[in-house]
Amino acid sequence: MRQPVERRQAxxxxxxxxIVRTRRKPVLLASNRSDRPVLPLVVEEADGGTLxxxxxxxxxxxxxxxxxxxxxxxxxxxxxxSKPKKVDVRxxxxxxxxxxxxIYKGTFRQDLYYRLNGLEIFVPPLxxxxxxxxxxxxxxxxxxxxxxxxxDVPGLSASxxxxxxxx
Numbered sequence: 001m002r003q004p005v006e007r008r009q010a011x012x013x014x015x016x017x018x019i020v021r022t023r024r025k026p027v028l029l030a031s032n033r034s035d036r037p038v039l040p041l042v043v044e045e046a047d048g049g050t051l052x053x054x055x056x057x058x059x060x061x062x063x064x065x066x067x068x069x070x071x072x073x074x075x076x077x078x079x080x081x082s083k084p085k086k087v088d089v090r091x092x093x094x095x096x097x098x099x100x101x102x103i104y105k106g107t108f109r110q111d112l113y114y115r116l117n118g119l120e121i122f123v124p125p126l127x128x129x130x131x132x133x134x135x136x137x138x139x140x141x142x143x144x145x146x147x148x149x150x151x152d153v154p155g156l157s158a159s160x161x162x163x164x165x166x167x
Contacts, residue, residue, distance in 0.1 A: 039066050040078050043087055050090040056116065057097035057108060064109045071115045091116065130165040137164055 043051065053059075059067065070076055071091065075084035093116045102108035126133065137156055145153040156164070 039063055039070075040076055043070055043076055043089055044078065044085065046089045047087045048089075050092060053091060053093040055095050055097075056093040057095035057099055057102055059108075061107070061109065064112050068109060068112045068115060071112070127167075133165045134161055137161065 053067075070087065070089070073084070074086060074088065076087050077084050097108075099108050099113050099117075103110045103113055126136075134156070141153055141156070145151075
């Protein structure tokens, strides 16, 4: 049986820069204050499972170093501990940034890029796939109608669909 995905906002430092998901158990996140380490807690909670790092291109360089260390060694240093903890975590990362450009600008580490880039899947923006807009719009309408407990939901008009496709 498939376990539900726990989804929480992650705060890297003092501002939101990613979303983490794990299939193993709920993710315990530290507060959004920059004096509290988040990465060790998230990785420890995902031990034995998969950790999804959304917008990995937004990670500050200091956290990129820590993430790289975990990827290379499979070990994690918890705050206050002098011994590393072995972790078994599969990482899946996503970003809308061109990381090769970010590497050139010096805002993303090249070694981390090569560690994370085991399999690259490029998904073109929706504006380049207008034929998919109608299917997605209908799905979202039905999904939200179900949440709102609305039974008879009218479909999109042709002009509304055209507007969405041209947005």
